[in-house]
Amino acid sequence: MTVYNFCAGPAMLPPEVMKKAQAEFLNWQGLGVSVMEVSHRAKPFLAMVEECEASLRRLMNISDDFEVLFMHGGGRGQFAAVPLNLHQGDAPGVYIENGIWSNGATKEGAKFTQVESLNIRTDNNGQFDIQPVTQWNLPEQASFVHYCPNETIDGIEIFDVPKHNNAPIVADMSSMILSREINVDDFDLIYAGAQKNIGPSGLCIVIVRKTLLERDGLPRPAILDYAIEAKQGSMYNTPPTFAWYLAAEVFKYLEANGGVPKMQAHNQEKAALLYDYIDTSEFYSNKVAKHCRSLMNVPFWLRDDSLNALFLSEAEKVGLVALEGHRLVGGMRASIYNAMPVDGIKALIAFMEKFAKEHN
Numbered sequence: 001m002t003v004y005n006f007c008a009g010p011a012m013l014p015p016e017v018m019k020k021a022q023a024e025f026l027n028w029q030g031l032g033v034s035v036m037e038v039s040h041r042a043k044p045f046l047a048m049v050e051e052c053e054a055s056l057r058r059l060m061n062i063s064d065d066f067e068v069l070f071m072h073g074g075g076r077g078q079f080a081a082v083p084l085n086l087h088q089g090d091a092p093g094v095y096i097e098n099g100i101w102s103n104g105a106t107k108e109g110a111k112f113t114q115v116e117s118l119n120i121r122t123d124n125n126g127q128f129d130i131q132p133v134t135q136w137n138l139p140e141q142a143s144f145v146h147y148c149p150n151e152t153i154d155g156i157e158i159f160d161v162p163k164h165n166n167a168p169i170v171a172d173m174s175s176m177i178l179s180r181e182i183n184v185d186d187f188d189l190i191y192a193g194a195q196k197n198i199g200p201s202g203l204c205i206v207i208v209r210k211t212l213l214e215r216d217g218l219p220r221p222a223i224l225d226y227a228i229e230a231k232q233g234s235m236y237n238t239p240p241t242f243a244w245y246l247a248a249e250v251f252k253y254l255e256a257n258g259g260v261p262k263m264q265a266h267n268q269e270k271a272a273l274l275y276d277y278i279d280t281s282e283f284y285s286n287k288v289a290k291h292c293r294s295l296m297n298v299p300f301w302l303r304d305d306s307l308n309a310l311f312l313s314e315a316e317k318v319g320l321v322a323l324e325g326h327r328l329v330g331g332m333r334a335s336i337y338n339a340m341p342v343d344g345i346k347a348l349i350a351f352m353e354k355f356a357k358e359h360n
């Protein structure tokens with residue numbers, strides 16, 4: 001039975017990459033040992049790391065104005081790192097809130113710096129919606145403006161990029177990095193935990209404008225210090241070597257398969273199939289306004305919540321796993337990152353149709 005894994009994270013990875021990792025698990029590059037067992041300062045590892053960064057730079061078209069860092073601590077590590085590195089004078093950190101993750105970033109930020117948060121959710125009548133970027137009332141004074149382009153739990157995606165005339169724009173791209181084309185120059189700091197579209201957990205990608213490394217910020221642990229990490233080639237301490245290696249393999253795989261433009265088309269096709277089915281069904285619903293529906297995380301609700309447990313167990317029987325919604329929002333959620341094939345979506349829709357018929 002083919003299993004389709006809809007987990008929100010750690011999420012499914014391209015089977016081709018997993019097979020390659022398996023094949024070279026015990027003997028990486030003919031060294032007779034695993035990539036996990038070599039020094040991060042050994043030549044083959046350093047060569048891998050260099051190519052990994054070059055590959056990501058090509059995929060995202062990242063200019064030399066930016067450092068690319070491979071850090072520890074996942075997305076949440078950056079919730080702390082951002083204010084610690086970017087805090088400036090009396091200016092507050094400005095946080096845009098449109099869901100559970102951006103709210104988490106705000107709360108963490110408030111431990112370290114003065115925070116001004118802007119709630120841009122405009123839910124009404126059970127419909128989830130957001131204010132368009134052009135209507136956000138961003139304060140003139142800000143150390144930085146933080147937002148989350150894809151709210152993984154709420155299923156809300158912001159497709160436009162905010163602008164500020166002096167404060168850097170910081171984006172938590174944990175659940176949408178490499179899923180669609182973006183212009184990196186529109187941002188000043190991008191971060192993403194790896195475990196959704198990139199590789200195993202434990203690694204976090206940080207793309208930071210070099211000029212920001214000159215800020216004093218606040219006293220902080222060296223492992224969260226962008227300038228130190230940049231200077232040390234992301235090896236101030238032992239990096240998560242296996243996760244880094246697997247990320248490099250995923251980047252290689254993406255480059256060999258049409259890069260981000262191809263992924264975007266693939267993701268748009270999958271999301272359209274699933275949302276269209278949900279919208280035409282009387283049995284299922286999605287509560288997010290159409291203009292801000294996530295391409296990566298599709299929450300949906302059954303008409304009758306008492307069928308949730310049965311839906312999940314029946315789905316699992318046919319190989320459709322990890323569809324349970326986040327405990328904070330309930331219902332179901334299909335996370336359909338880059339690695340999810342169109343066939344996975346078709347199998348899910350076929351199952352949903354059958355289940356709806358049987359329980360109508």
Ligand SMILES: *Cc1c(COP(=O)(O)O)cnc(C)c1O
Binds near residue numbers: 077194
């Ligand atoms: C998953 C996720 C995180 C958290 O990442 P951790 O690696 O668990 O710290 C942060 N932000 C967003 C938007 C996420 O989807």
